[in-house]
Amino acid sequence: MDATAPTSKWSQLASQNAVIEFIDVTLRGCAQVMFQNNPLTGLFFFAAIFVGGFGEGNPAMAFGCLLGTVVATLFGMHLKDRASWKAGLYGYNGCLVGAALPTFLANTPTLWLCIILGSIVSVIVMICIADILKTWKVAALTAPFVLVTWAMLLASYAFTGLDGSALPTPALAHPLVQDSDLAYSASQFVHSTLYGISEVFLISSVISGLLFLIGLAVESLWAAVFAICGTVLAVLTAMFLGADQASVNNGMYAFSAVLTAIALGSTFNTPSWRVLIYTIVGVIFTVFVQGAMNTVLTPAGIPTLTMPFVLASWLFLVPNKDVMPAHRQ
Numbered sequence: 258m259d260a261t262a263p264t265s266k267w268s269q270l271a272s273q274n275a276v277i278e279f280i281d282v283t284l285r286g287c288a289q290v291m292f293q294n295n296p297l298t299g300l301f302f303f304a305a306i307f308v309g310g311f312g313e314g315n316p317a318m319a320f321g322c323l324l325g326t327v328v329a330t331l332f333g334m335h336l337k338d339r340a341s342w343k344a345g346l347y348g349y350n351g352c353l354v355g356a357a358l359p360t361f362l363a364n365t366p367t368l369w370l371c372i373i374l375g376s377i378v379s380v381i382v383m384i385c386i387a388d389i390l391k392t393w394k395v396a397a398l399t400a401p402f403v404l405v406t407w408a409m410l411l412a413s414y415a416f417t418g419l420d421g422s423a424l425p426t427p428a429l430a431h432p433l434v435q436d437s438d439l440a441y442s443a444s445q446f447v448h449s450t451l452y453g454i455s456e457v458f459l460i461s462s463v464i465s466g467l468l469f470l471i472g473l474a475v476e477s478l479w480a481a482v483f484a485i486c487g488t489v490l491a492v493l494t495a496m497f498l499g500a501d502q503a504s505v506n507n508g509m510y511a512f513s514a515v516l517t518a519i520a521l522g523s524t525f526n527t528p529s530w531r532v533l534i535y536t537i538v539g540v541i542f543t544v545f546v547q548g549a550m551n552t553v554l555t556p557a558g559i560p561t562l563t564m565p566f567v568l569a570s571w572l573f574l575v576p577n578k579d580v581m582p583a584h585r586q
Contacts, residue, residue, distance in 0.1 A: 267296065278343075279330065286326045286348020290399070290457065291469070291484070291516065292524040293476040294344050301472030302458075306356065308468065309460030317359040321372050322458065325355020328376040336384075350383055351376030353402040353458070357562060360459045361410055363420035371419070375405045395574045399516070399563045410559045427558030433501055441496065445506055453488030453511025457563070461507050479523040487511070487518025487540050494544045504551075513566035514543040520570045525577060535573070543569040 271281040284299030291302075303323065310319030329351025333342045341347060354375040362368050382401035390397060413421030451466030458465075473481040491514030495505045504510060522528060522536040546565040554561055 279334075282334075282343055282345055283326050283330045283348060285343075285345025286330050287322075287345070287352050288472065288476065289345040289349035290352055291473060291480065292519055293473060293480060295476035298472040298476045299345070301468050301475060305455065305462075305465040305468035305472065306458055306460065309455055309458070309462035309465035312462050312464070313460065315359065317364045317368070318356055318459065321355035321359040321369075322352055323355065324369070325351040325353070325372050325376040325379075328373050329354075329380050332377045332380050336380075347380050347383065350379035350399060350402040350405070353399060353563070354379050354406055356458050357402070357406045358409060361421055361423045361560070362413060363422060365418075365420065367418045371409055375409055379405045390571075393575050395571055398520070398567045398570055400567045403562045403564045403567060406562060407559055411557065414558070424558050425555065425560060428555050430552045430555055433499070435499070435502060441502065441506075446492065449492045449506050449508055450485065450488045450511065452506075452508030453491060454484055454508075454515055456508040456512035457515060473519075477523060479528050480519050483518040483522035483528075483536065484515050487515045487522070487536075490514065490518075490537065490540050491544050494541050498544070498548070500544075500548065510544055510547050513547055513561075513563050513569070514540045516563060516566040517543045517569050517573075520566075521573055525574060539569055539573045542572075 267277075267281065271278040281296045284296035284303070285294055286299065287302045287306075288295055288299035293299075306322050307316075307319040310316050310322075326348045330342075330345070330348040332351075333347025336342060336347065355372050358368060358372050358375065362371070379401045382404055383397045386397040386400055409419070410421060410424060413419035413424065448463055451463045452461045453466075454469050455462050455465040457469070470481050470484060473484055488508070488511040491511035492505060492508075494514075495510035500510055517539050518536055521539045522532060526532040526535070543565050546569050547561065550561040550565050550568075
């Protein structure tokens with residue numbers, strides 16, 4: 258999530274026009290969900306989000322994602338750290354809040370007010386978490402999005418004005434019983450790997466997954482490589498461990514691992530064989546954290562969101578300066 262970017266005609270226009278600059282920063286905010294600082298990447302990401310949102314019959318999710326990014330970017334505009342704002346670092350948590358709330362809550366006027374409020378609060382929470390973690394030189398990642406969204410989703414059980422009918426059904430933890438009617442196939446494996454990428458934005462779409470990969474490759478070929486390797490490894494790990502087949506098929510065990518792979522493999526470390534091994538361990542561990550958090554949160558009836566990625570990445574980034582001393586962003 259480097260705050261610098263190559264100069265271009267677009268960046269020159271952005272520096273001369275406040276409206277274009279705001280559009281530029283908003284696009285970067287969407288791209289920063291996967292650690293990329295590039296407006297073209299953000300454009301591909303938004304395209305993927307709208308394709309997935311309309312394809313799944315939930316256009317509110319796509320518009321919510323756009324609204325959340327815009328509101329968070331607008332709020333961050335008034336903060337002192339202009340370099341971080343220009344890199345889109347204040348927008349990406351709002352982007353995810355805007356994607357998540359319409360996914361789990363009914364489309365009502367209250368929902369859109371919650372997206373606006375949640376996007377603003379995500380910026381405040383990010384500053385708070387970043388200040389706490391600066392001693393260990395660890396980024397807030399998507400923790401602000403998770404905490405804000407969890408609060409609002411849990412609140413839906415207490416307020417009639419928030420309809421959380423799409424939330425998981427609360428249930429006590431119990432041993433997994435596989436559905437014998439489900440099976441793995443080569444085509445399903447390909448779908449699962451691409452779903453793992455698109456599910457970062459809570460979308461199950463092959464086309465969206467491909468658009469996200471293209472967007473990543475625009476800014477960083479290594480990020481795209483680690484994304485696809487991360488989702489493949491996560492799916493294989495979940496299959497080996499005997500995870501719920503429906504969840505594996507839908508990419509539910511891969512989306513956090515994708516972010517872990519990009520973070521450890523290309524964002525906070527320079528790609529190398531040593532980094533590759535470190536990243537493989539981190540991705541596999543993320544799958545275990547995903548399973549553990551699924552179990553912990555099932556009684557509460559809320560999704561894990563990207564918290565498995567956050568926890569696994571924090572654990573691997575704190576000792577990063579000792580394990581990977583040659584490079585540190």
